[in-house]
Amino acid sequence: MSNVSGPLAGIKVIELAGLGPGPFASMMLADMGAEVIKVDRSSASRGGNPDAPPADVLSRNRESIGLNLKDPDGVETLLTMVEGADIVLEGFRPGVCERLGIGPEVCLNRNPGLIYGRMTGWGQDGPWSGRAGHDINYVALSGTLAMIGRKDEAPVPPINLVGDFGGGGMLLAFGVLAAVIERSTSGQGQVVDAAMVDGSALLASMMYGMKAMGVWGGGRGANMLDTGAHFYEVYETADNKFVSIGGIEPQFYAELLERLEIDPEQMPNQHDATRWDEAKSIFADRISQKTRDEWDEVFEGSDACFAPVLEPEEALVHPHLIARNTFVEVAGVPQPAPAPRFSRSEVRVPTPPSHPGQDTRAVLSRWGFSEAQLDTLFESGAIA
Numbered sequence: 001m002s003n004v005s006g007p008l009a010g011i012k013v014i015e016l017a018g019l020g021p022g023p024f025a026s027m028m029l030a031d032m033g034a035e036v037i038k039v040d041r042s043s044a045s046r047g048g049n050p051d052a053p054p055a056d057v058l059s060r061n062r063e064s065i066g067l068n069l070k071d072p073d074g075v076e077t078l079l080t081m082v083e084g085a086d087i088v089l090e091g092f093r094p095g096v097c098e099r100l101g102i103g104p105e106v107c108l109n110r111n112p113g114l115i116y117g118r119m120t121g122w123g124q125d126g127p128w129s130g131r132a133g134h135d136i137n138y139v140a141l142s143g144t145l146a147m148i149g150r151k152d153e154a155p156v157p158p159i160n161l162v163g164d165f166g167g168g169g170m171l172l173a174f175g176v177l178a179a180v181i182e183r184s185t186s187g188q189g190q191v192v193d194a195a196m197v198d199g200s201a202l203l204a205s206m207m208y209g210m211k212a213m214g215v216w217g218g219g220r221g222a223n224m225l226d227t228g229a230h231f232y233e234v235y236e237t238a239d240n241k242f243v244s245i246g247g248i249e250p251q252f253y254a255e256l257l258e259r260l261e262i263d264p265e266q267m268p269n270q271h272d273a274t275r276w277d278e279a280k281s282i283f284a285d286r287i288s289q290k291t292r293d294e295w296d297e298v299f300e301g302s303d304a305c306f307a308p309v310l311e312p313e314e315a316l317v318h319p320h321l322i323a324r325n326t327f328v329e330v331a332g333v334p335q336p337a338p339a340p341r342f343s344r345s346e347v348r349v350p351t352p353p354s355h356p357g358q359d360t361r362a363v364l365s366r367w368g369f370s371e372a373q374l375d376t377l378f379e380s381g382a383i384a
Helices: 021-031 072-082 096-100 104-110 135-141 161-186 196-203 205-212 250-260 273-287 292-298 319-323 360-366 371-380
Strands: 012-016 035-041 063-067 087-090 115-120 190-195 232-236 242-246 306-308 327-330 333-336
Touching: 012 021, 012 072, 021 035, 021 087, 021 115, 021 161, 063 072, 063 360, 072 104, 072 371, 087 161, 104 115, 115 161, 135 161, 135 196, 161 190, 161 196, 190 196, 196 205, 232 273, 242 292, 250 273, 292 306, 360 371
Parallel strands: 012 035, 012 087, 035 063, 087 115, 115 190
Antiparallel strands: 232 242, 242 306, 327 333
């Protein structure tokens, strides 16, 4: 797996196995060609048929080794690998890696150019840093969750996309790559503190700006982009499916009305928020008269900012997404393809995940461990 092309080819990453945002950051780096080695617990390394890989999409494109980080020889094995790595990624609570003897101070002492990426919910410091939590809690505290939902209803958690992935894993991947670029001039490594409470707040930057300008107010579900406006909304069709409408600009809104066969003279002013509910009723009544696929035909080739709301299974076979190869199938598992695209660099074709510990001997041998060392480490239980 080491001979891989991509814009990050040559970058070596050690990922301490975790859940959600950490694996997503690692997947992004691996998709771009970095050599990412996932360190699983030795207790989880129980073998597995390589011809029947796990269906865990977030673990694609990387090999797995099993280490016992409660064994001094297991810790020393990891630190020896750190000496040849560019990046370490961990997602434990603050202080856990330090107690294991693999914290940033120890690792940077072994490799001064190392980028040590830390993924947490609340951050490495602050009154809440030691508390447990999940995506929903971080997004709630940042003020972002309060903005998501319909008028006069409770906030709607946007699954775990805003905390774990957009404000978590993607933030971590961005942070460690920024540090890699900085290292090219300073020659020094550093620690990257990526917290989902910070990342989810960052994702809401535009909304905080709009609030300051007085154009985002009136509560949840009462603004242009949060289902308050009739022209930026999801509507149910005759077959109990849904379509999305986003005709904000005047020319797109005009075409939207034309395709819906609604007389502009019968509509209130587009941006009169006091009459958005009235306008919604008109749109809802009109859209309920055709099926989703019929509306898809009506809006074919249109600039009215329309798209059907597809189920995941439908997205896999949509002509536009097929043409762009937005999805791929790996070991029988349909999944999003690596993104973004590059004009010169060839992004790797995903490989299926490894079972925990499946690649221990092959990886450590490639990273400089002798067969005699590996035999000793296996016999002692330091590696699995």
